[in-house]
Amino acid sequence: MPSAHPYRWWGMLEPTESKVPLRNRDQPVVLSGSALDQLANTCALQWFLGREVKADAPATAAQGFGNVVHVLADEVASGHTPADLSVLMERLDSVWNALAFDAPWKSQQEKDNARVALERFLQWHVMDRTGRTPVASEHDFDVTLEAGDYQVRIRGQMDRVEADGDGRAYVVDFKTGKQAPTGKEVERHPQLAVYQLAVREGAVDEVFDGVRPEPGGAELVHLRQGAARRDGGETLPKVQAQEPLEGEWVGDLLATAAGKVLDERFTRPPGSTARTARSGRPAARARRDVTWWSDLTHHAA
Numbered sequence: 001m002p003s004a005h006p007y008r009w010w011g012m013l014e015p016t017e018s019k020v021p022l023r024n025r026d027q028p029v030v031l032s033g034s035a036l037d038q039l040a041n042t043c044a045l046q047w048f049l050g051r052e053v054k055a056d057a058p059a060t061a062a063q064g065f066g067n068v069v070h071v072l073a074d075e076v077a078s079g080h081t082p083a084d085l086s087v088l089m090e091r092l093d094s095v096w097n098a099l100a101f102d103a104p105w106k107s108q109q110e111k112d113n114a115r116v117a118l119e120r121f122l123q124w125h126v127m128d129r130t131g132r133t134p135v136a137s138e139h140d141f142d143v144t145l146e147a148g149d150y151q152v153r154i155r156g157q158m159d160r161v162e163a164d165g166d167g168r169a170y171v172v173d174f175k176t177g178k179q180a181p182t183g184k185e186v187e188r189h190p191q192l193a194v195y196q197l198a199v200r201e202g203a204v205d206e207v208f209d210g211v212r213p214e215p216g217g218a219e220l221v222h223l224r225q226g227a228a229r230r231d232g233g234e235t236l237p238k239v240q241a242q243e244p245l246e247g248e249w250v251g252d253l254l255a256t257a258a259g260k261v262l263d264e265r266f267t268r269p270p271g272s273t274a275r276t277a278r279s280g281r282p283a284a285r286a287r288r289d290v291t292w293w294s295d296l297t298h299h300a301a
Contacts, residue, residue, distance in 0.1 A: 033191035077137035131165030141203035148255030168216030
């Protein structure tokens, strides 16, 4: 039984090192807001498998749902589509069948959820939000930041940029997932914080007539989730706001993430429930499989 030999037990091998560095240390480390959270807070291994190895699982219907809603929100904000639910539903109907669902009933259920999400978006879009007005939608940005001993190049796209009553820039990120962070997590939400840092470094100057605005804050708008009764009830989306940044915690996160990339320290934190790419199995499950296989082959020998 050749495969029982210990040299075939991948769980027993020492970590390997590539002869070719993953990143050039003389160049800024390129990251996105979502990558920052994975690298610094959750699972650097998951970031490596998904972003570098391209071993992510195929796109799901849930991701397709989110993409469609984001596109329609952008069309309304940019003025290409009127803020009219019937028009948005016609646009939705034209692409919905391209999304792959496990069963017809699931497709209909998610289409109903998309309708509710769009209704919430429209209610939020037309309401008075303390004098804020939209100035850009799906705004691309590319800025380079100093983070400790590193330079970090942040590239991404802001779902919406608004000017508040004081002329400050306010960034909105639409979410279509079923989960929301806690209030405490929003205070130090890496993606929102990166948007605010980007504003500070000139990412939205062009939509403010070349003048650099002060960051006024950022928020998550959860279109799948209704607001609490005190905030307007189910017809409005749940909104979680992050105040203008204070302290150096975001720079510390960027430095931590950049250091992991340059040093190629892609490990899974103890107790993490992060899933392995492609297989979809938790890393802990994979580790148990190695133990089980080692025990089996030991007794067979």
